[in-house]
Amino acid sequence: MTGGPGRPGGDPAEGAPKRRITVAHPRTLAALGGRRPPVSGRKPVAGDLGRQTLGDIYLHSLMRAQLRLGLAVVGVLVAVLGGLPFLFLAAPALRNAMVAGVPVPWLIIGVAVHPVILALAFVCLRHARRNEDDFADLVERS
Structure with missing residues (x-):
């Protein structure tokens, strides 16, 4: 009676232990405190960035x-700037x-909108840098 792989009587080549591969999400790795599960023969992701591989997915x-x-930033900007005409329609006292000697709508559109745009630009820049830093950390860990 011949056994299957790993059983007595089977082919010795088939009975050899197979290499185990551990798959984990990067956030799982972060939760482990940067400790990676042991994986042998793994190539860094930085070399894969030019190929259609894991680097491409990242x-x-x-x-x-x-x-x-x-x-999201453009949506907020459109909502703020698009809401101004409705504000002027809803508040005729503000419109007049x-x-x-300068009409309030001109002041709002010409002066008050600029700090909102600058704040949105600052938030966008900060989040974009955070996204890129997270990506760089992910590539370095891999």
């Missing part, structure tokens, strides 16, 4: 994160008010 993930960030 790169597309970074691009999607940056796209989501950009769309004057400050130092």
Whole structure:
């Protein structure tokens, strides 16, 4: 009676222990405190960035994160700037008010909008840097 792989009577080549591969999500690795499960013969991801491999997946993930960030910032900007005409329609007193001989809508559009745009640019820059730092950490850990 011949046994299967790893059983007595089977082919010795088939009975050899197979190499185990541990697959873990990068966040799982971060939860482990940077300790990686033991994997033998693993190549770094930095070399894979030019090929259609795991590096490509990481790169597309970074691009999607940056796209989501950009769309969110543009959405907020459109909501703020697009809401101004409705503000002026809803508050006729604001639409007709004057400050130092300058109409308030001109002041709001010409002066008050710029700090909002600068704040959005600062938030976008900070999050974009965080996304890129996370990507660089991921590549270095791999």
